[in-house]
Amino acid sequence: MRIIFRADGNATIGLGHVVRSLALAEIVRPVAACWFAIQNPSPAIRELLRQHRVTLWELPAQPIAEEAPYLAAQVQPTDIVVLDGYAFDTAYQRLLRHSGCRLVAIDDLRAWPSLAHLLINHSPGVTPAMYQATPDTHFCLGPEYSLLRTPFLTHFHLPEAPAPIRSVLLCFGGADPQQLTARFLAALLSLGSIREIGVITGSAFPYTPRLAELAAQFPATTVAFYQNVAAPEMVQLLQRHDAVVCPASTILIESLFLGKPVITGYYVANQRHLADYVQQRQQARSLGDFTAIAPDDLQPALVQALTELEQVPRQPYVRQPQPELLQAAFRRLQQLDPSGLA
The missing domain is CATH 3.40.50.11190 (Rossmann fold)
Known part of the structure; x- marks a missing residue:
């Protein structure tokens, strides 16, 4: 068989x-x-x-x-x-x-x-x-x-108590056809409270040099770029950062299994159900439709979501x-x- x-x-x-x-x-x-x-x-x-x-x-x-x-x-x-x-x-x-x-x-x-x-x-x-x-x-x-890879199942962790967020891991998938990575990176860089940002992309993502140029304009914030991250390294990156920004896809579930605070949302229809679910049950904070957020509204939305994650206890996505x-x-x-x- x-x-x-x-x-x-x-x-x-x-x-x-x-x-x-x-x-x-x-x-x-x-x-x-x-x-x-x-x-x-x-x-x-x-x-x-x-x-x-x-x-x-x-x-x-x-x-x-x-x-x-x-x-x-x-x-x-x-x-x-x-x-x-x-x-x-x-x-x-x-x-x-x-x-x-x-x-x-x-x-x-x-x-x-x-x-x-x-x-x-x-x-x-x-x-x-x-x-x-x-x-x-x-x-x-x-x-x-x-449907998670073995390292995420092995390192399962329930949510911990709210705490200050000073580092954020940003991941919009390997290709990021909507180019959301650049928008969110720019918004996070402009927040004085975030001192470290990790950016994960895939081999199909062609804009890393452009993102590096953007990061260079904010020398007070440490920005690290990662490509084609294997599961064990992904677990380490998630554990190392205080919070995650990602769409309501597998990366969201992986983050929640590790007990991480997450800001999520959706850019395709099949992600909406999960984004709404975790928001309604206080498991993560959803910004709704990423593509519908006006440029001037993105930074205030991130500030509000980060503040909530720092102050409000989160519920577990699963118990075990x-x-x-x-x-x-x-x-x-x-x-x-x-x-x-x-």
Whole structure:
């Protein structure tokens, strides 16, 4: 049996789906050998897959509609295929399901009926009733099923008491297509209270020299830049800084698992639910739609959010991580009768 992960990542869509799938691969590796199927993997992705010790299956470059029958013809009935992406719709899933494999979908979009045997969504507040699924679908929903890499699970920490914030870690993903990093860095640099700023970007981010020029205008603040940060180093960076500024994506969940104060928000629709959830439950402070914040309003919004984080106790995102629940769900798939899967 193989567990085959199908996800894409590039400069346009970022690496979120790839990183999330690799986190799940780490969790379920005891169940079966893990493979990763992807089109046009960049050198950075190849290195990422090598670090996570998964077998690379480089798919032919072709439209998704043509890929589905190709992949369905290649997989075996004993395989578990995990789909993580916004192109793997009902038609794609139907072809894979008819191949007889066990089908898993990581689905936080809920945009179409799902034919997966197992649905995973680690977003909070989600219920099976929100999905159009088959009667035999098993669900793994909520923060207890968070798809985080091993170092974040190992260093889980509940929130500590509020304290002064003098250092901030800034991370808007590997590509940052909205160029939010520059806007937030400029706003943080103008705050006299912040003495140290860490900036994390990916290899697809082309504006680091421009950010360095901006930082040079504020010599009183120490600014450090990091690219393609591996999970152990990311844990260290999060632990080293007093607070984090990031979108409501995997980096937010990673930060909350380490007990860090976070200022978050969203710039795409699928991030809004998590941003609203953590704000309403006092787990983090959300600025709402990042792209809708006027330039003159960004600094006051940051000041208010930082002040709240320094004064108001935060609630835990989860009480205790439970990756063994995901392992159990995959072992359940192993035990299904192949004759009844299609």
